[in-house]
Amino acid sequence: METAEIRRRWLAFFEKNGHTVVPSAPLIHDDPNLLFVNAGMVPFKPYFLGQETPLWDRATSVQKCVRTGDIEEVGKTSRHGTFFQMNGNFSFGDYFKEGAITLAWQLVTTSQAEGGYGLDADKIWPTVYEDDDEAFAIWRDTIGIPAERITRRGKLDNYWHMGVPGPGGPCSEIYLDRGPEYGLEGGPAVDEDRYLEFWNLVFMQEELSAVRAKDDFDISGPLPKRNIDTGMGLERMATLLQGVDNLYEIDEVYPVIARAAEMTGKSYGEHSGQSAGSSHPDDVRLRVVADHVRSALMLIGDGVTPGNEGRGYVLRRMLRRSVRSMRLLGYEDPCLPELLPVSLERMQNSYPELATGFDRIAQIAYAEEDAFRRTLAAGTTILDTAVARTKEAGGSTLAGEQAFALHDTYGFPIDLTLEMAAEQGLEVDRDGFTRLMREQRERARADAKGKKARHANTEVWRDLRAGGATDFRAYEELTSEATVIGLVVDGEPVQEIAPGQQGQVVLDRTPFYAESGGQIADEGIITADGVHLKVIDVQRPVKGLIAHTVEVVTGGLQTGTSVLAQVDPEWRLSACQAHSGTHVVHAALRQVLGPSALQSGSYNKPGYLRLDFAWGQALSAATRSEIEEVANLAVRRDLPVSATYMPLPKAREIGALALFGETYGEDVRVVEIGGEWSRELCGGTHVQHSSQVGALTLTGESSVGSGVRRVEAFVGMDALRHLARERAIVAELSGLVGARPDELTDRIGAMVARLKEAERELERVRKEAVAAAAGNLTEQARDVNGVTFLGHDAGDSGADDVRTMVMDLRGRLGNQGPVVVAITGAAKGRPVVVVATNEAARSRGIRAGELVRVAATTLGGGGGGKDDIAQGGGQDVAKVGEALSAVEWRVGELAG
Template sequence: VITAAAELAGTRYGADTQADIRLRVVGDHVRSALMLMTDGVTPGNEARGYVLRRLLRRSIRSMRLLGVNEPVLPELLPISKGLMEQSYPEVAGQWERVSQVAYGEEEAFRRTLAAGTQIFDLAAGQARSRQSGVLSGDQAFQLHDTYGFPIDLTLEMASEAGLTVDSDRFRMLMQEQKDRAKADARAKKGGTVNTEAYRSLRAAGETPFLGFTDLSVDSRVRGIVSDGTLVQVARPGDVVEVVLDETPFYAEAGGQDADHGVLTGSGLALDVLDVQRPIQGLVVHKVLVNEGELAAGARVLAQVDGPARFAACQAHTSTHIVNAALRQMLGQGTHQAGSYNKPGYLRFDFNATQGLSAAMRGELEGIVNTAIRDDFEVTDRELPLDEAKALGAQAMFGEKYGEVVRMVELAGPWSRELCGGTHVARTSQIGLVNLIGEQSVGSGIRRVEALVSNEAFERFAAERALVATLSDTLKTQPDQLTDRVEKLLAQLKAAEKQIEEFRNRELVRVAEEYARRAVVVNGFRLVLDRVKGATGADLRTLALAVRTELGAEASVVAIVNSSDDKSAIAVATNEAARTRGARAGRLVGVGAAELGGRGGGKDDFAQGGGPKSGPAVTEALNAVRDAVAAL
């Protein structure tokens, strides 16, 4: 690998001490990255994935410092693979996946380098001009926030440039950004960022969640919050927040949507619209008072919408299955990067450098539905965090966990995740999952979306009905539908091409006719005319064709395409006309002004338009004629 890297860089190992260091970095890092990826690690922002990402990026950047700006991993990684597979046959078995991951990571990093390196060089130059050895935290934050430049790379490049980075300022700006995001989230979810009322109610103790076992709980109203202030009473029509001594309602968390349901009591009827945890340990119910006056201290019956909860459980367990299926397909280095699920729907984000092919999407959907049909038992238990991690339980990156955690398992080790959400008892209760989309949602992050249970069946049924309708309309069998549609599209494309040829021939014929109607004004051959029903492209083509027909003499063409409520004008001039001062951009502006609009373009061709038609078209053409006459 070192020899190949030296050849790419146009140097020889041993010729330069600094270059030798970089070549050794490349040789070591390429080999280490290959073995990590063979073991299933994927570039990411945590644990082994982060180590792998740094190995790959240091290799790529070392080659750039040696003067190689083209992709290097497609050249170097196969060499390492050829050497390592002799002792480790699994390298060959994993090669297709490993190479795709590595090449995708290099492409993404090259884009980051292209955007950020120039900004870094400028910032470093400014620091030197100030005779300062420190790169400001604001500039480091801009590189990270705007250009996706990782702070570790900024620190490394700064060190190579003989600079340090104001890391304290950088961390402060990062924390401010996180605080703003949290404040925005609280404002959206809690309706207010003032937590004083919540803390007052939290002082009486946490809100026990009984919803794992009970969907109906008799409870006492601990307090009522309206616009961030504690109130004693809520009346019909009021939308307020209610805190209960204990609740069966699941507060939105871990990607699972909040429960809905009702609170009832003596003369009371309230709809539960949303459930959140604005501060740790306190569950807040956003309610609409339909009947009666709700007072603090009142007894109510809290009832969760049972069918909606079951549907939410189906969707949440499905995200765990999707997670396990992706890890099975892409390797154990694949990690969750976010999720959201609600009755009938889920989305799941994961780290990946490339999208899933159609075949891979089909494979994913197959693994998920096989797990559903296999009727895995879904269990949960509480245990120390270290013990859960030792068992291989997946944790959400960046999430904070206590010393004791809840671990949800599907068929034991097949899927283990730290999770506080609600789930079905067995995977067969999900019924069906229909994968409906896969896309990028950020650098190195992909998202799959799916419908669950009844919604999944309804989607399949709708697609089946669509296939049946198309098959009937096109008089073909469902399994031949793709070929039939492809043939129709080919015929349509051929017909559109033929129509375009007919249109162009007609435009040439019209251009010849317009050119014969040219008049001489102030020594210019001038064509002033109008058309109807032409597209913008047709108008341009026609004006240029007329200009060609007029030949080399100084010529100006102005054509207006009008309809009942608007008009467009195109002006074309040839070289001889422009030499005498006829500029299409200025002339179109004169004409467009009479149409109630504006125009612009270059000296040889320009377009414009406005809302006026009818007599305004004649005035526009006359204005162009007068402008030409005045040259």
């Protein structure tokens, strides 16, 4: 049974049993503690935490998930993977243990002909929490499983919680006995390879007041409503139903392995002689490729783009690990154009939107591979230099610090460093590298833990939210009469905010727009008798609740006070112009560049906007001009702007564009500008007609990552001010060069050409002077123990001039037996030294690299290079004479 069919049957079964089918949330989720959705219950977490009221009594989903904590272990075993899908069914105060167990049993044991999965009931082994007699009795008495096949296990295995205070409860896991060929007999407690877990039923029934560890927590009492959260691994079930050994061999993953094996000439799974529990390196690399290519496809599909931090770094790392693994398998040509379409062909059966957006996905992925191939070329040069210096110093091991710098700064993989160093006869200080990596991870964990601790204390906002949602009036009015229902200072609830304090004010209703969707929050004031507050920020700490960050200018504010909330009308107008202008620019981009130029992020504030979009190359000046013209023509046409609420499927049906990474409810707000000309899901504030955007001028275009470009623009009065500044600059330049504005390009171009020609002539004259000076210097050479030595201080000459002079002098003196030339210079106050030797000198053991280190050490710096020519530098210009003397002394010592 194909994975897509397993997924379809799951949703059909639970929908038939009264569950609402909830679409998978994007992998990017609005949770500061998570890089990605990492469990099927994450989108439902606000319901379990009591932050929001559930929309349904029963729900089911197949949720896309990514876990990256064990990314280094991917491929080494058959269990580790990054992207996976979690089938879940949820009950919010409806059915409980018996209902969850019975539904699970029906689905997995019903024959495939009747719509189930058709597992052999006699091979199913449940586990229950050690004290959960109720679940044990249901499995034994209601379902009919013999007691000897029901295993009781402790908190580490069969008790679930979120790792923070909140709901928790015992769980029951379902295993299938795969047979003696997979391991020992005796149940899940004996062998979890033979007995493979595929479903976990969590019975949320208790409120945890403190959580210290997985098996160390305090229970404060029962939950007001008992809930069910189950998770069945889709890949695990596919492994069982397709009769394969592991997740890498199912229909959604293995085709990439097969194609990669074909491209590299390798054979997967046919290697013998491996120790138990280990895999052949080729198999590991093929698994890495298959896993990471699929994960990258899904992540880019949900709007993640490669970058140097956070989600973008995880994606970049996956793509680069894929390319690196193919290289280690012997394939050095671009590989993603061959592999990504194979993954698409399998995954589009469940996620058809991948096919729709594949042009954008491929553009981003292929650009990242091209960038990494360039990184590999640059890293190879840096590695070669590090290896050469290590050898010159007589070492046999590349320092861990150098390997770490290659990995961390240049993205050069440690495996590649090990391989290439070994090819040149060096080992790598792997312990030092590992220590630095561990320190980096510990810093990251500490930072993440700190963020989690800060975020975890949401109780104050949950308590305020329990009193009802904020009546959001920002779309209808700029001024609202309201009542203060909560005050918060430094994260703690208070009854009054005093003059001079800063804190958060929660009102029963508000006209203020809370920051979201790329639009910053409104500014304005909140007033009452004798009270004046300046609103400096507006946020949603939990869904449905709006908190206003204020500075108390005069008076003191108490809870229960009636106030007048007033948005600054000029601020709002400019913000509306910018947000509507963002939609206009997005539509113009797609009209000029094509439908693959999809927005991947935006930011707008009064008078200014920026928009990130999928595109693989810089825009020409003509293209930018065309985009600007299309946008301004739309503004001039005075297109109507409207906002309509509709079900999400209807919005998708009419072609409304969604912002990647945003989570949308069942009903969404569709903002249209000129009907289908621009149709996007958006919760922001907008003008009523496109002409109200005013002037729109693009001010910049740049790269923000592989396959992603950014445009910036001013709108309204800010656009006019920008154009006025540019006009003033043009007028000033015209006056300086004595030309009309329309002549400026030609006039300045001619001036730049003449300047470059003059610079070239100066360079020619300078080189001639250097050569002439070098010719006179040969007379200063003297014999040092049979070696012709020439040392000279070239004053303020730069490194290039010094190097040219050294090589010229070595050539002039080359017929006088062993020759060493050492010259110093000091461009911009920083000393430089270059040393050169001829063949006769080197045959006597006199090497330039050693001599330049002698000089550079005297100068307070370092250096290195080859035996024939080397360069170094330092800090102390006053010691150049001393440095030359040190070189001469060392030459004499080596020659003697």
